[in-house]
Amino acid sequence: MAFKALLAAKTDEKISTSVVEMNEQDLMPGDVTVAVDYSTVNYKDAIAISGRGEIIRQFPLIPGIDLAGTIEASSYPGIAVGDRVVANGWALSQTHHGGYAQRARLKGEWLVKIPAPFSTKDAMAIGTAGYTAMLSVLALEHGGLTPQRGDVLVTGANGGVGSIAVAILSDLGYRVVASTGRLEEAAYLRDLGAAEIIDRRTLSEPGAPISRERWAGAVDSVGSHTLVNVLAQTQYRGVVTACGLAQGVDLPGTVLPFILRNVTLAGIDSVNAPQEVRIEAWSRLARDLDLGKLARTTQVVGLTEVPDVVRRMFAGKVQGRTVVDVNA
Ligand SMILES: NC(=O)c1ccc[n+]([C@@H]2O[C@H](COP(=O)([O-])OP(=O)(O)OC[C@H]3O[C@@H](n4cnc5c(N)ncnc54)[C@H](OP(=O)(O)O)[C@@H]3O)[C@@H](O)[C@H]2O)c1
Numbered sequence: 001m002a003f004k005a006l007l008a009a010k011t012d013e014k015i016s017t018s019v020v021e022m023n024e025q026d027l028m029p030g031d032v033t034v035a036v037d038y039s040t041v042n043y044k045d046a047i048a049i050s051g052r053g054e055i056i057r058q059f060p061l062i063p064g065i066d067l068a069g070t071i072e073a074s075s076y077p078g079i080a081v082g083d084r085v086v087a088n089g090w091a092l093s094q095t096h097h098g099g100y101a102q103r104a105r106l107k108g109e110w111l112v113k114i115p116a117p118f119s120t121k122d123a124m125a126i127g128t129a130g131y132t133a134m135l136s137v138l139a140l141e142h143g144g145l146t147p148q149r150g151d152v153l154v155t156g157a158n159g160g161v162g163s164i165a166v167a168i169l170s171d172l173g174y175r176v177v178a179s180t181g182r183l184e185e186a187a188y189l190r191d192l193g194a195a196e197i198i199d200r201r202t203l204s205e206p207g208a209p210i211s212r213e214r215w216a217g218a219v220d221s222v223g224s225h226t227l228v229n230v231l232a233q234t235q236y237r238g239v240v241t242a243c244g245l246a247q248g249v250d251l252p253g254t255v256l257p258f259i260l261r262n263v264t265l266a267g268i269d270s271v272n273a274p275q276e277v278r279i280e281a282w283s284r285l286a287r288d289l290d291l292g293k294l295a296r297t298t299q300v301v302g303l304t305e306v307p308d309v310v311r312r313m314f315a316g317k318v319q320g321r322t323v324v325d326v327n328a
Helices: 043-050 120-142 160-171 183-192 224-232 256-261 275-288 291-296 303-314
Strands: 002-011 014-023 032-041 066-074 084-088 103-106 111-113 152-154 176-180 194-199 215-220 234-242 264-267 298-302 321-325
Touching: 002 303, 014 043, 014 303, 032 043, 032 084, 032 120, 032 303, 043 303, 066 103, 066 120, 084 120, 111 275, 120 160, 120 215, 120 234, 120 264, 120 275, 120 291, 120 321, 152 160, 160 176, 160 183, 160 194, 160 215, 160 275, 160 291, 160 321, 176 183, 183 194, 183 291, 215 224, 224 234, 224 256, 234 256, 291 298, 298 303, 303 321
Parallel strands: 152 176, 152 215, 176 194, 215 234, 234 264, 298 321
Antiparallel strands: 002 014, 032 066, 032 103, 032 321, 066 084, 084 111
């Protein structure tokens, strides 16, 4: 059966994308076939499609690091026709066709069943960014953080990971401080639950190796000087999670926050997270994420609009989450 897909090709080191018609036999091997409803545009998708990083390892390939839809065929134990499923990461958009298509064939072991309160659209409004935000919250809890310990900082707060982290943490009772380069979006961040908004420039330049204790915990998706300054300002026995590189991949700091303040820096990887961790994250999202707030973070586009979203993302103009309706 024919289906529509956004396909990435590479000519003379330049990546281009176009919406094409493909057939089931064009799909890669796998033990499940999914009728895809939605995918999303994450920062990693932007890096992949723009070629700023080598995410896509073989061409032509359907990009899209995540997808949600309904099982059409399955020989994988525990996954049946009609199940609503979500896939985040693994080889999608790297060596395996990803979510920007009406059909996907993949490994059943990559799938998580979508928890009851969520539609397939909700699952992609959350997407990899929201699931990563929950992995970060779980890591804070694992490190012993509770709302009584003090303020929690979220960097990159207007982004996908940041927006969902603000929403979840505030509903869990934390006093959330949101760091952003878009102070004009303060109303959006307060609506998600931020108690205080700070200018990201206060964190983005080289700073002292250790400074006044401000944060009981932090969710960082920015890296570089921002993460180093956050660590330097974290309270005794505080916990900081690192999932992103929006400012840079470098970490130009010292060990002082670790050896003087017993600060924990917890790494977050969503791509190869074990299945039991994914199931825990998705079930906690079902419990702790307010669907009204989720809807306020989300806009929906079609496949043809993805390259424009990528351009706007690098220009710092995309807020929250962008869902891709592959059937639009
Ligand atoms: N480890 C993992 O498995 C994993 C999973 C998901 C995402 N990530 C990473 O997490 C990061 C966020 O992903 P996302 O999908 O949420 O992206 P996004 O929606 O584009 O959000 C990134 C946010 O970072 C802030 N930012 C951008 N450039 C910056 C700069 N130069 N300095 C400081 N802040 C800057 C902006 O927030 P403001 O406008 O509010 O300043 C922007 O909205 C990315 O680096 C992504 O690769 C990693």
